[in-house]
Amino acid sequence: xxxxxxxxxxxxxxxxxxxxxxxxxxxxxxxxxxxxxxxxxxxxxxxxxxxxxxxxxxxxxxxxxxxxxxxxxxxxxxxxxxxxxxxxxxxxxxxxxxxxxxxxxxxxxxxxxxxxxxxxxxxxxxxxxxxxxxxxxxxxxxxxxxxxxxxxxxxxxxxxxxxxxxxxxxxxxxxxxxxxxx
Numbered sequence: 001x002x003x004x005x006x007x008x009x010x011x012x013x014x015x016x017x018x019x020x021x022x023x024x025x026x027x028x029x030x031x032x033x034x035x036x037x038x039x040x041x042x043x044x045x046x047x048x049x050x051x052x053x054x055x056x057x058x059x060x061x062x063x064x065x066x067x068x069x070x071x072x073x074x075x076x077x078x079x080x081x082x083x084x085x086x087x088x089x090x091x092x093x094x095x096x097x098x099x100x101x102x103x104x105x106x107x108x109x110x111x112x113x114x115x116x117x118x119x120x121x122x123x124x125x126x127x128x129x130x131x132x133x134x135x136x137x138x139x140x141x142x143x144x145x146x147x148x149x150x151x152x153x154x155x156x157x158x159x160x161x162x163x164x165x166x167x168x169x170x171x172x173x174x175x176x177x178x179x180x181x182x
Contacts (some may be wrong), residue, residue, distance in 0.1 A: 021057030
């Protein structure tokens, strides 16, 4: 190949790469924010904040502000949120048979270890309300995996893993806010 041919091929390559880059930029500017394309830092390819639909572990927007525990009934998920509205930890939970109404509550009591209403030994119990005389709170089963409650058992225990239970225990002291959302 002569030097003029090599220069011509190099010029075409540069032009092609630039053209593809420009077309990719234009395409990314028209992508709706709720589609994929999320970049680190919580922004989509269009620079718009990610929607909760892109990642099920994202903190729901309507969960309040400030330090709080957020519990989603629909996602069976908990978020531990600090004073700066940063999620410190999020995890899945297994709900009891009774759900609290969506609202804002405060931690009313805590127990290091007790027996749950289903007869299971539990630890790090963090209670925040009751439904029809049954106490509702977070807890971790001791010595066995978390499982759904048996049929006909009325439980208010929202079960988490022992590691997640330890984190929630340290985070949610008496009076701490618990926000329950759909």
